[in-house]
Amino acid sequence: MLTVEKLNVSYGRAQVLFDVDVELQAGSLMCVMGRNGVGKTTLLNAVMGVVPTGSGRVLFEGRDVTKTPTHARVKAGMGYVPQGHETFGQLTVAENLWVTLEAVGGPRTAVDEALDLFPALRKFLKRRAGFLSGGQAQQLAIAQALVTGPKLLILDEPTEGIQPSIILEIEGAIAELHRSGLAILVVEQYLEFALRLADAFVVLDAGEVVHSGSREELGDDRVRRLLAV
Numbered sequence: 001m002l003t004v005e006k007l008n009v010s011y012g013r014a015q016v017l018f019d020v021d022v023e024l025q026a027g028s029l030m031c032v033m034g035r036n037g038v039g040k041t042t043l044l045n046a047v048m049g050v051v052p053t054g055s056g057r058v059l060f061e062g063r064d065v066t067k068t069p070t071h072a073r074v075k076a077g078m079g080y081v082p083q084g085h086e087t088f089g090q091l092t093v094a095e096n097l098w099v100t101l102e103a104v105g106g107p108r109t110a111v112d113e114a115l116d117l118f119p120a121l122r123k124f125l126k127r128r129a130g131f132l133s134g135g136q137a138q139q140l141a142i143a144q145a146l147v148t149g150p151k152l153l154i155l156d157e158p159t160e161g162i163q164p165s166i167i168l169e170i171e172g173a174i175a176e177l178h179r180s181g182l183a184i185l186v187v188e189q190y191l192e193f194a195l196r197l198a199d200a201f202v203v204l205d206a207g208e209v210v211h212s213g214s215r216e217e218l219g220d221d222r223v224r225r226l227l228a229v
């Protein structure tokens, strides 16, 4: 479904990703792990076209999207929830969802479906997004990405800075999306969350892939050892 081939990314003269290969199968939930600053966010941003790539290719459903603008990748079915759960703070929760729907021209039922996954948001439909807690804003950011009708959902640290009770709600929603067959690529440093959810892993170190494979290929003990670093 998503293939990253020999991807190299630099910021000015500083190279951050080196020949990165990733293969995400349809229906898989793949977790990208690694210490701070190894290039995880850069990888997601490059997959979405938010940062330019030096060399290498990104293929989505077999189509080369390396030069495709981000908005066209979203329309093609790549939903993205960047780090920091950014929403339109001045708009209400409902307006955030409708504005996103308008931008992609999806079916109106997409808003209800996204809210079904995060029922807690229904209580806040008229609240400005800027007044939500971090956890609620993260739920709204994921709901917004779902409204775009993704075939692949890309999430950057969905649990970062979020209170434990809402982490469980977010984990439940992601597990449900995975069960429904959606392909998911997630950067996540919270080991237990990753171990409970993912069926495939990529471990980055200093911009290189040092381990990758399915849970069966790597084995649970090895995954735990690799990810605990």
Ligand SMILES: Nc1ncnc2c1ncn2[C@@H]1O[C@H](COP(=O)(O)OP(=O)(O)OP(=O)(O)O)[C@@H](O)[C@H]1O
Pocket (backbone or CB within 6 Å): 011, 016, 034, 035, 036, 037, 038, 039, 040, 041, 042, 043
């Ligand atoms: N816009 C930028 N301009 C210059 N350097 C950057 C930029 N964004 C990231 N970097 C650098 O690139 C490297 C990789 O950063 P990146 O955010 O991709 O790592 P990360 O693994 O996601 O880290 P974290 O877990 O802290 O979010 C770091 O050294 C970072 O300082």
